[in-house]
Amino acid sequence: MSLLSKKAVVLLLMAATSLGALNVQAAKATASDKAPAQKVSMLGGKFTFTLPKGFIANPLPAGDAATGTAGATGTMYTNQTTKTVVIAAENTIPGGANVKDNDGEFLDATVSAFATEQRNALPDFNKTSEKSLTQKGTGLGLRQIDSTATQGGGMTLDSTLMAASGTRMAIVQIISRPTDKTGHETLVKQIVSGK
Numbered sequence: 410m411s412l413l414s415k416k417a418v419v420l421l422l423m424a425a426t427s428l429g430a431l432n433v434q435a436a437k438a439t440a441s442d443k444a445p446a447q448k449v450s451m452l453g454g455k456f457t458f459t460l461p462k463g464f465i466a467n468p469l470p471a472g473d474a475a476t477g478t479a480g481a482t483g484t485m486y487t488n489q490t491t492k493t494v495v496i497a498a499e500n501t502i503p504g505g506a507n508v509k510d511n512d513g514e515f516l517d518a519t520v521s522a523f524a525t526e527q528r529n530a531l532p533d534f535n536k537t538s539e540k541s542l543t544q545k546g547t548g549l550g551l552r553q554i555d556s557t558a559t560q561g562g563g564m565t566l567d568s569t570l571m572a573a574s575g576t577r578m579a580i581v582q583i584i585s586r587p588t589d590k591t592g593h594e595t596l597v598k599q600i601v602s603g604k
Contacts, residue, residue, distance in 0.1 A: 443462075444462060444463055444464055444465050445462060446459050446460060446461055446462050446464075447459065447460040447464050447466055447486055449484075449486075449497050449581075451497060451499050451572075451579040451581075452499065452549070452572060452573075452574045452575075452577050452578075452579050453574065453575070453577070455510065455547055455549050455572075455574050456544070456547075456549055456551075456572050456574075456579055456603070457603055458581075458599065458600045458602075458603050458604065459599075459604060460486055460495060460596075460600075461596070461599070463488045463489075463490055463491065464486040464487065464488045464493075464495065465486065465487050465488075465489075466484050466485075466486050467484065467485045467486070467487065468483075468484055468485075469482075469483035469484060469485055469496070469498065480500055480501045481498060481499070481500040482498065482499055482500070483496060483497060483498030483499065484496075484497050484498075491585070491586075491589060491592060492585070492586050492589070493583070493584065493585045493586075493589070493592070493593070493596065494561075494582075494583075494584040494585075495581065495582070495583050495584075495596075495600075496580075496581070496582040496584070497579070497580075497581050498579065498580050498581075499577055499578070499579045499580075500577070500578060501576055501577060501578075502573060502576055502577065502578050505576070506576065507575055507576050508573045508574070508575070508578075509550075509574075510547070510548055510549050510550060510573075510574045511543055511548055511549065511550030512550065512573060513541070513550065515573055516541075516550055516551075516552045516571060516572075516573065517541075517552070519552070519571055519573070519578070520539065520552040520554060520571060523554065523569065523571065524536055524539075524554060527554075527556065527558070531558040531559065531560065532559075533557075533558055533559050534556060534557075534558040535556055535557045535558065536554060536555070536556045537555045537556055537557060538553075538554075538555045539552070539553065539554050539555075540552070540553040540555075541553075542601060544601070544602075544603055545602075545603075546603065547603070549572055549574065550572065550573075551570050551571065551572050551601060552570070552571045552572075553568060553569065553570050553571075553597075553601070554567075554568070554569045555567070555568050556568075556569070557587070560584065561584075563586070564586075564587050565584050565585065565586065565587070566584070566585045566586070566587055566589075566590060566593045567582060567583070567584050568582070568583045568593070568597045569581070569582045569583075570582075570583075570597075570600065570601065581600060583596055583597050583600065
């Protein structure tokens with residue numbers, strides 16, 4: 410794996426460590442059943458999707474140079490009714506790299522590093538599948554890792570989507586309760602399709 414891909418994992422780890430705030434943020438979310446649909450745009454508009462009604466947006470803390478996440482931005486969307494969390498984070502690719510919209514080598518290395526870091530951070534991390542996707546219409550390459558792990562006080566379903574374009578990379582994590590597998594899969598499909 411290239412040094413560039415190892416550094417790129419820093420963005421992914423920033424999003425993953427945000428899960429520690431999962432219970433705190435979810436507890437603050439109120440009236441989520443009345444929250445409007447949320448339009449999310451990443452990578453200069455190349456990766457867009459709409460979250461259904463019920464998600465409340467909470468900005469993640471800005472990245473900082475000390476942790477290697479300077480320039481990172483993100484938002485955590487919580488749905489109190491379904492107990493679902495979506496984390497959308499974006500950062501500049503380290504080292505001034507510039508990648509294609511569907512750079513298989515970069516995405517594969519980033520996914521591999523992410524899975525390794527998740528195994529190290531979460532003792533019961535279990536990767537259940539990995540997919541290589543291309544968004545229709547945009548040609549944007551996506552990598553998807555589906556997994557289970559104990560996070561935020563209980564077992565969770567987790568689907569993590571990664572994409573990169575030009576000098577930017579993005580991650581979207583969808584975290585649901587194991588009892589809502591159908592709702593989780595429907596939401597992942599909606600995000601992947603860009604609708």
